[in-house]
Amino acid sequence: MDVIHAIPSAAGARAAMPVGQRGRVRNRCVAFVRNPVAAVRDNLEQLPFDYPPSLMIGADAALAVVGVAATIQRHGYFPTVLPLLAMMLAFATVPLFCLFGITPTPGLLAVTGLAATATFLAQSVSADFAPFVLMVVVAEIAAIAPTRWSALFAVVAALELVAFDAAGHVQWSADGVRLQGLPMYIVGVALGWLVGMMLQYQRKFLYQERESQAIRAAQAASEERRRIAREVHDVIAHSLSITLLHLTAARHALQTDRDVDDAVEALVDAERLGRQAMADIRRTIGLLDAAPARLVPEPGIGDIEDLVGDFVRAGLDVRCTREGDLGAVSAGVGLALYRIGQESLANVVKHAPGASARVRLAVDAAAVRMVVDNTVPSGQPRDAGGGMGLSGMRQRAELLGGRITAGPREDGWTVRAEFPLTTSRGWMLCSGSGRDGDMSTAAREPTEKADNDVATTAREGL
Known part of the structure; x- marks a missing residue:
């Protein structure tokens, strides 16, 4: 066998070390020489223990x-180098990590801590500080290691002190007096273990809190997306329904009557509603943007009158009545009632063209109720209604503690919503001319021919 090839040379050993490894060690050494403070800070941030750098620096200090x-304390033993060797062993993990990237694992900390303490205790002094090295190391290990392993190391550390005391190597004086205060040192080791365990449990609770916050953030984001989807659906369904009704009336006025004034009036209303819908959509979509947006009041129960008026001017036969003091309705409930009424009337236009409707608002001491009734022309189906609109109405009602029912009746369809009253006061709203404000007079103005065109357009895809 060729001995020259059997024994690797020094150059060959250096070549066996990965080039990337040598480069990382060289870079770490150069960075530490140039700026030790910044290098230590960067190295601490790379540790996998997820503790604040100040805490780790405090433990090393x-x-x-x-x-x-x-x-x-061992100055009397000089020129022996055992105390210096013990110091090097106690801090062996620091250069190993800073220069060579070796992570201080619990096993490495345990070996260096036990060896450093044993080296110190090999030379006895009075009122010895050396056992406190074990206390610090036990706390560090308990903070990063599983409980069973940290408890085992705490027991081993206590046994090391007991062994040195029993062997008579740890003395207060040359008379051979054993270490006094051994129970205090053992209690100190136990306290160090408890401190480390407290830090580890604090870290676990921090992880749990972060996970809980992530779950809550995801739930909040999901709920916000659903809310925005409901808002966009309500705005589009309402605005497009009324806008198309106005466009149908304008087309009818131009084609049949050659009445430009009526057509212009219908187009003006359609333009106004379109601009209003675009503003509502921009405001709703703006909730997704992090940039601050201009605050616009949400519609409430006081806007139901204008809502019904829009449908009336678009050609829907609808009237609104109220009973009781609507000022007792809160803003949140008012918004929900507005959206429910908006969706209900849009469904009338969409699914029951040519029908008549009635919106009734009633307030008593316990609750506010809104009922939207509409007829169903003969030949039109009366399905159970499983679309997004009804689902959104139910969600709105449930979020505010209310309840909603929707379904067919003998001659049409009914949506009934009820919310419990709160102590908050809203606006004085739905200002009718009397106890039962009636808008049926304006609602009955559309002509028969306009109604026929509305019905035709609705069947084509409204």
């Missing part, structure tokens, strides 16, 4: 104070 104090 405590270990340094104890080590220096224990070394100074």
Whole structure:
């Protein structure tokens, strides 16, 4: 066998080390020489323990104070190098990590801590600080290791102190007096373990809180998306329904009557509603943007009168009545009632063209109720209604503690919503001319021919 090829040379050993590894070590050494503070900070941020750098620096500082104090106590043993060797062992993990990238694992900390303490205790002094090295190391291990392993190391550390005391190597004086205060040192080791366990449980609770916050953030985002989807659906369904009704009336006026004034009036209303719908959509979509947006009041129960008026001017036979003091209705409930009424009337236009409708608002001491009734022309189906609109109405009612029912009746369809009253006061709203304000007079103005065209257009895809 060729001995020259059997024994690797020094150059060959250096070549066996990965080039990337040598480069990382060289870069770490150069960075540490140029700026030790920044290098230590960067290295601490790379540790996988997820503790604040100040906490880790504090633990190393405590270990340094104890080590220096224990070394100074042994000045009488100089020129022996055991105290200096013990200091090097106590801090062996720091250069190993900063220069070579070796993570200080619990096993490495345990070996260096036990070896450093044993080296210190090999030379006895009075009022020894050396056992405090074990206390700090036990706390560090308990903060990063599983409980069973950290508890085992705490027991081993206590047994090391007991062993040195029993062997008579740890003395207060040359008379061979054993270490006094051994129970205090053992209690200190136990306290160090408890401190480390508290830090580890704090870290676990921090992880749990982060996970809970992530879950809550996801739920909030999902709920916000659903809310925005409901808002966009309500705005589009309402605005497009009325806009198309106005366009149908304008087309009818131009084709049949050659009445430009009526056509212009219908187009003006359609333009106004279209602009209003675009503003509502921009405001709703703006909720998705992080940039601050101009605050616009949400519609409430006081806007139901204008809502019904829009449908009336578009050609729907609808009237509104109220009973009781609507000022007792809160803003949140008012918005829900507005959206429910908006969706209900849009469904009348969409699914029952040519029908008549009635909106009734009633308030008593316990609740506010809104009922939207509409007829169904003969030949039109009366399905159960499983679309997004009814689902959105139910969600709105449930979020505010209310309830809603929707379904067919003998001659049409009914939507009934009820919300419990709160102590908050809303606006004085739905200002009718009397106890039962009636808008049926304006609602009955559309002509028969306009109604026929509305019905035709609705069947084509409204």
